[in-house]
Amino acid sequence: MAEAAINGLNSGLDTAAIIDGLVALQRRPIDITIAKRDLEIEKLASFEDLKSRLLTFKSQVTEINTESEFLSIAGNFSNNSSSSTNTVVNVTTTSAASSGTFSLTVNQLAQEGKVTSGGFSSLTDEIAQGTFQITVGSTTTLIEINETNNTIDGLRLAINNSGIDANATFLNDGNSSNPIRLVISGTKTGADNGVSTQLFHSVIGGGLVDALPFTETQTAQDAIIVVDGVQATKSSNTVTDVIDGTTLNLQSAGSGIITLQTDSAAITEKVGAFIEGYNDLMGFLNSELFFDPDTNFTGTLFGNFTTQNLQSTLRNVISSTVEGVTGDFQYLSQVGITTQDSGLLLLDEGEFADSLNQDIGNVSQLFSSQGITTNSNVTFVGATDDTLAGTYDLRVLNGVPQLSKTGANDYTDATGSGTFFAGAAGTDAEGLNFRIASLTDGDYGTITFAAGVAETLNRELANLTDSSREGPLVAEIDTVTNTIDDFDETISEQEGRIELFEENLKARYSNLEVVVGRLNSQRDAFSGALAGIQSAFERR
Numbered sequence: 001m002a003e004a005a006i007n008g009l010n011s012g013l014d015t016a017a018i019i020d021g022l023v024a025l026q027r028r029p030i031d032i033t034i035a036k037r038d039l040e041i042e043k044l045a046s047f048e049d050l051k052s053r054l055l056t057f058k059s060q061v062t063e064i065n066t067e068s069e070f071l072s073i074a075g076n077f078s079n080n081s082s083s084s085t086n087t088v089v090n091v092t093t094t095s096a097a098s099s100g101t102f103s104l105t106v107n108q109l110a111q112e113g114k115v116t117s118g119g120f121s122s123l124t125d126e127i128a129q130g131t132f133q134i135t136v137g138s139t140t141t142l143i144e145i146n147e148t149n150n151t152i153d154g155l156r157l158a159i160n161n162s163g164i165d166a167n168a169t170f171l172n173d174g175n176s177s178n179p180i181r182l183v184i185s186g187t188k189t190g191a192d193n194g195v196s197t198q199l200f201h202s203v204i205g206g207g208l209v210d211a212l213p214f215t216e217t218q219t220a221q222d223a224i225i226v227v228d229g230v231q232a233t234k235s236s237n238t239v240t241d242v243i244d245g246t247t248l249n250l251q252s253a254g255s256g257i258i259t260l261q262t263d264s265a266a267i268t269e270k271v272g273a274f275i276e277g278y279n280d281l282m283g284f285l286n287s288e289l290f291f292d293p294d295t296n297f298t299g300t301l302f303g304n305f306t307t308q309n310l311q312s313t314l315r316n317v318i319s320s321t322v323e324g325v326t327g328d329f330q331y332l333s334q335v336g337i338t339t340q341d342s343g344l345l346l347l348d349e350g351e352f353a354d355s356l357n358q359d360i361g362n363v364s365q366l367f368s369s370q371g372i373t374t375n376s377n378v379t380f381v382g383a384t385d386d387t388l389a390g391t392y393d394l395r396v397l398n399g400v401p402q403l404s405k406t407g408a409n410d411y412t413d414a415t416g417s418g419t420f421f422a423g424a425a426g427t428d429a430e431g432l433n434f435r436i437a438s439l440t441d442g443d444y445g446t447i448t449f450a451a452g453v454a455e456t457l458n459r460e461l462a463n464l465t466d467s468s469r470e471g472p473l474v475a476e477i478d479t480v481t482n483t484i485d486d487f488d489e490t491i492s493e494q495e496g497r498i499e500l501f502e503e504n505l506k507a508r509y510s511n512l513e514v515v516v517g518r519l520n521s522q523r524d525a526f527s528g529a530l531a532g533i534q535s536a537f538e539r540r
Helices: 002-006 015-061 152-160 264-288 305-319 349-367 453-465 472-539
Strands: 073-079 089-093 100-108 114-117 130-136 139-145 166-172 180-186 195-203 207-210 214-218 223-227 230-234 246-250 254-262 337-339 345-347 369-373 378-382 390-397 400-405 415-417 420-422 433-436 442-451
Touching: 015 264, 015 453, 015 472, 073 089, 089 254, 114 195, 130 152, 139 152, 152 166, 152 180, 180 195, 180 214, 195 214, 223 246, 246 254, 264 305, 264 345, 264 349, 305 337, 305 453, 305 472, 349 453, 369 378, 378 442, 390 433, 442 453, 453 472
Parallel strands: none
Antiparallel strands: 073 254, 089 246, 100 223, 100 254, 114 180, 114 214, 130 139, 130 195, 166 180, 195 207, 223 230, 337 345, 369 442, 378 433, 390 400, 390 442, 415 420, 420 433
C-alpha cells in the first residue's frame, strides 16, 4: 500500500520523481565533496608515483656517488707465452680495485680429491654388507650397508644422500666384462679436503676387512700462485684476497701480466644511466607541473610547492659549480653534459670521453664524494650528510685537532680520540672524518671535501624519500592521505543525512497519498449522497 501511494495512486502526482529530484538537490554538496576527494586521490597517486621514481633515481645515483663506485676498473691478463692458447686466468674487478700492473704465475691449480672403485658388470651388482666409512677432509660419515642398499647403485645413492661434501657418480671405462666404476669426488678443492673410504665387513675368523677398496685417482691440492714475486697458496681456484677488489679465476698453469686500468666505457655507461634516470624524473615533473595558459589546463601537481621546489633543486644541482674540485672542470657542462630547454640532459659521449682522458680524477669529483689531504700525517676517512663541501684548514693545538673553513680562521675542536676524529656538530665540517698520525701541535695542511652532483642529489633524495626523516614529500603524502580520510568521513555523514531525508520524504508523501485517498473516499461518498437526494427529488 505504501509503495502504491508513493507512486501517486491517489494524488496522481509522480511522487517518485519529485522525491528523486529533491534528494538530488540535497546530494549536490556530496557530489562536490566527492569531486574534491577524487582530486586528492589523483594527487596522492601522483605523489606516490613521484616517490617511486625518486627511489629508482636514487638507486642510479648511488652507482656513482662515491669515487670507488664511479671509477670502474677493468682487468686484463697478457700471457707471457705468445704461442700459448691456454687461458691462464680470468680477471674481474669490483669498485674497490685500483689501477696497476701485477705479474702472475700459476704453478698449480687447486683440485678436489677423487677415489675410484674396481669394475662392476652392472648397477645392480651386490656389495658386501657392513659399515661404509667415507672421510672428506676432517669429516667422517658412516653409512650402514644392508639388504636394502647392498648394490653399487644403492651405495651411490646412500653417499649422495648423506650430506657429506662429496658426490658419487658412475664411470664406464669400456671394459668388456666389468665396465662400471664408482667415482667419489669431493665437492671442495684444496689439500685439506682429501677423500678416503673403507667398507668394514666382518669375516668369520678374519675380523673386519675392507670389502670394497677404492683407489685414489686424484689428490686434493691447493692452488699455488706467485704475484709480484710473492707466493700464495689457496684452497680454491677463485682467489679474491690477493689483489684488492680483484677476483682471479684460475684456469691453467702459466704466467703473464695482470693490468688493471680505468674502464672508460663502463664509466660512460653509468653516467648514461644516471642521465636517463634524471631525464625520466624531470619529464615526469614537467608533466605534473604543466600549465597551458590558452586552455588553463594544468598537471595534477601544478602549484604544489614541494614539487616545484624539487624541480628547482634538481636543476640547480645539475647546473651549479661543484665545490671542492681540484681540477679545471667545475661544471657538468664542461665535460659534455648539457641542459636542454626542456630541462632534460644531453650527453656528448665524445666530449665526455675526452674529459676522462684529460683528468679522470677531476671528472670523478664532479659526480662523487671524495676527500683530499695535503699532509702525509692526515688521512681522509669519510663524511656524513651534514658535511658541507669545501676546503678546511687543520691544526693541532694543545694536543687537540681543530678545523676551520679555509681563510675563515674560526678553528673549532674536532671530536674523537686516539687517531680518529671528526668535525664538530654545528660546523660546516660536521661529520668530516679523518685520521691524524701525530697530535704534536702545529699546522697539518688542509682537507678538501668534494660533494659531487650525484652525492648532493643522493642527500636531497634521501631527505625526500626516507620516512624516518619526515621530509617534505613524506609530509605531502601524509597530508593528502589525511585529507582523503576526512572527505570519506564527511561523505559518510552526508550520505547518512540524505538517507534520513529520503526516508522522511517517502513517509510524508506516503501519508499524503493516504490523506488524499481518504478525501477521495469522502468525496465519493458525499457525491453519492447528493446523487441519491437529487434522484429522490426528480422522482417526485
